[in-house]
Amino acid sequence: MTTAIRVSNLGKRYQIGAAETKFRYNMLRDVLVDTVYAPVRLAKALVGKSDRRSNQNFVWALKDVSFDLEEGKVLGIVGRNGAGKSTLLKILSRVTEPTEGTVTVRGRVGSLLEVGTGFHPELTGRENIYMNGAILGMKRSEIDSKFDEMVDFSEVGQFIDTPVKRYSSGMYLRLAFAVAAHLEPEILVVDEVLAVGDAEFQRKCLGKMSDVAQQGRTVLFVSHNMSAILRLTQEAIVLKKGQLIKRAPTPEAVDYYLASGQAESGERVWEADEIPAASAPFKPRAIRIRERSGKIVDTVRSTEPVTFEFEYQLDAPLTGLRVGMYLNTMRGEYVFTAFDTDDAKQYEQFGARPPGRYVSRCEIPADFFNEGRYYLGVNASSFGVKRYFMDENALSFNMDISGAPGTQWPEVRQGPIRPRLNWKIEKID
Amino acid sequence: MTDDIMTEITKHEPTTVYIKPSTGLAALNLRDLWIYRELVFFMVWRDVKVKYKQTLLGMAWAVIQPVLTMLVFTFVFGEVAKVPTDGIPYPIFSFAALLPWGLFEVALNQGSRSLVAHNNMVTKIYFPRLILPISSVFAGLVDFLIAFVILIGLMLYYRVAPAYDLLWTLPLFILLAIVTALGVALWLSAINVKYRDVNQALPFLTRFWLFITPIAYSSSVISEKWQILYALNPMAGVVDGFRWALLGSGNGPDITLWVSATISVLIFISGLFYFRSMEKTFADTI
Numbered sequence: 001m002t003t004a005i006r007v008s009n010l011g012k013r014y015q016i017g018a019a020e021t022k023f024r025y026n027m028l029r030d031v032l033v034d035t036v037y038a039p040v041r042l043a044k045a046l047v048g049k050s051d052r053r054s055n056q057n058f059v060w061a062l063k064d065v066s067f068d069l070e071e072g073k074v075l076g077i078v079g080r081n082g083a084g085k086s087t088l089l090k091i092l093s094r095v096t097e098p099t100e101g102t103v104t105v106r107g108r109v110g111s112l113l114e115v116g117t118g119f120h121p122e123l124t125g126r127e128n129i130y131m132n133g134a135i136l137g138m139k140r141s142e143i144d145s146k147f148d149e150m151v152d153f154s155e156v157g158q159f160i161d162t163p164v165k166r167y168s169s170g171m172y173l174r175l176a177f178a179v180a181a182h183l184e185p186e187i188l189v190v191d192e193v194l195a196v197g198d199a200e201f202q203r204k205c206l207g208k209m210s211d212v213a214q215q216g217r218t219v220l221f222v223s224h225n226m227s228a229i230l231r232l233t234q235e236a237i238v239l240k241k242g243q244l245i246k247r248a249p250t251p252e253a254v255d256y257y258l259a260s261g262q263a264e265s266g267e268r269v270w271e272a273d274e275i276p277a278a279s280a281p282f283k284p285r286a287i288r289i290r291e292r293s294g295k296i297v298d299t300v301r302s303t304e305p306v307t308f309e310f311e312y313q314l315d316a317p318l319t320g321l322r323v324g325m326y327l328n329t330m331r332g333e334y335v336f337t338a339f340d341t342d343d344a345k346q347y348e349q350f351g352a353r354p355p356g357r358y359v360s361r362c363e364i365p366a367d368f369f370n371e372g373r374y375y376l377g378v379n380a381s382s383f384g385v386k387r388y389f390m391d392e393n394a395l396s397f398n399m400d401i402s403g404a405p406g407t408q409w410p411e412v413r414q415g416p417i418r419p420r421l422n423w424k425i426e427k428i429d
Numbered sequence: 430m431t432d433d434i435m436t437e438i439t440k441h442e443p444t445t446v447y448i449k450p451s452t453g454l455a456a457l458n459l460r461d462l463w464i465y466r467e468l469v470f471f472m473v474w475r476d477v478k479v480k481y482k483q484t485l486l487g488m489a490w491a492v493i494q495p496v497l498t499m500l501v502f503t504f505v506f507g508e509v510a511k512v513p514t515d516g517i518p519y520p521i522f523s524f525a526a527l528l529p530w531g532l533f534e535v536a537l538n539q540g541s542r543s544l545v546a547h548n549n550m551v552t553k554i555y556f557p558r559l560i561l562p563i564s565s566v567f568a569g570l571v572d573f574l575i576a577f578v579i580l581i582g583l584m585l586y587y588r589v590a591p592a593y594d595l596l597w598t599l600p601l602f603i604l605l606a607i608v609t610a611l612g613v614a615l616w617l618s619a620i621n622v623k624y625r626d627v628n629q630a631l632p633f634l635t636r637f638w639l640f641i642t643p644i645a646y647s648s649s650v651i652s653e654k655w656q657i658l659y660a661l662n663p664m665a666g667v668v669d670g671f672r673w674a675l676l677g678s679g680n681g682p683d684i685t686l687w688v689s690a691t692i693s694v695l696i697f698i699s700g701l702f703y704f705r706s707m708e709k710t711f712a713d714t715i
Contacts, residue, residue: 104447107445137464
């Protein structure tokens, strides 16, 4: 067997904290001085000699990662948020360059992330197929020969010469997927976490993935869904804080991952080395999801209320502090953003907080969420002054909709919320 | 494994790609640019196709914009200020300069924004990033060709004969315009990824640059001792050369042209290297 992918000593370093300076100003004097020095800073930045202090904020998203993968194998990649899974896939698909180390890839790498990249709403379906194909690295002759197949697959048929802005979102996605699916790369990378689309579409992606695997191509599969990893891969690697800590047959790797306590578990605890220095005096401690009984859970029934709690510590008094949560769907759409001092009375009472340990807690009523996976993010800031801490992807959890409104019909309901509405039906004639 | 799949896999023997931190000259990676050349074609085609969609006048805009500018210039500088034009009718004098300037202006504006405008491509897939500014510049070439037809019409109307013996140099000056435009676009698009100050500066930069370029006036009005300094603006050489090649106006290639051309090439080459050195972090910083 030949080696399809050889990764050796791969490392990727990101610079963080560039955005922090935006909220640093407290005094007009600072602003003025900063404005005067702006051209100097620009010149320095352009020649690569940026200020020393900004160079200190580095984080290694990947460090010393090495592995080989034989042609035709399906490899699962597991690890919690921020473990470096997506960075690894980005390097393999050459979106970003590694900081150190090398990768040797035999063949074309395709990813289902690329679905619809470069689609232009004003162009027709036909034109977009050619455009998108070219962006994915297909030759025109290759697109010509697969064109009919793609149109069949996408089921848009007679609308192929209509601008895609007139398409329904389903048609649009099917067409986009048709192009990506016919790229026929030697190596396919699938990041389920980032995959767009509804549940139906994701099933289609996974279906395509197993087809590809059965054709003897190489697949890398990233997922938080352990049952999907177990079903679709024979072997898996576990990443933790940018390092490869385990490579084993999938059942063993999954066991290891679950047992080592890194799995998503309805709770996220920040260790000392995970807290950026810039967040001081604010220190995040943990975020938890609790069901009605108080138990920490990672799957919540949508018919019951759920409590989100964020525990943190203040090492110095803070004024104007607001601690809040973001809620995102798996597709990255915001469901809501809310802060603990949104209420004027609360703000009066807790706007200024002495040092100490705190918990900010909120209850989401029953019959709020639709089915799926959601991301909970946290934010602590003083409006217009400084953002102390933010993690948009702190924790994820599942929503189970058994018993929710409309579940007597086995269909997917659109939208992130699924409220129990007060319907009245009247016969008026 | 079935037979047809086997043949499909063997049909194109997979190429091996080495991914490593890029350094030095090898980082230019012109081979990949060549492999992806069809993408340039598609991007230009898309830009042209989309540009005038859902407009009443459509492609006519490519004509209206330079013609109206020319009319304004003709009135203000030709009729009111009576700027000397070396005996060429003012409309042709200014229109001949507005052509390469238009090409440059589009490249400057579209090219500088090209990476940020296509950030979903940049953050999702691999392709040589150079393709984005390059195709913006080429898309400007289409408008240029349309406007060129108008220029020929104007010359017929005013019975101005082109400088037949110099005409062969015209493509060279078009090339110089492209090189200049691309050079500036490479610099600004790469800077724009990290510092969106470029977006703020562009409208001013475009206007400023228009005034320091001999479009409304002839560069011969600049006094002798300032000529070399004036030639540091690469567009001065492009516009003067373009007029000379087409209409035979001015002194032809002299020291000032060479200064301008050298600056153009320097901007282009340094732009290429700057762009490539920044390219590895585009996806992380955009």
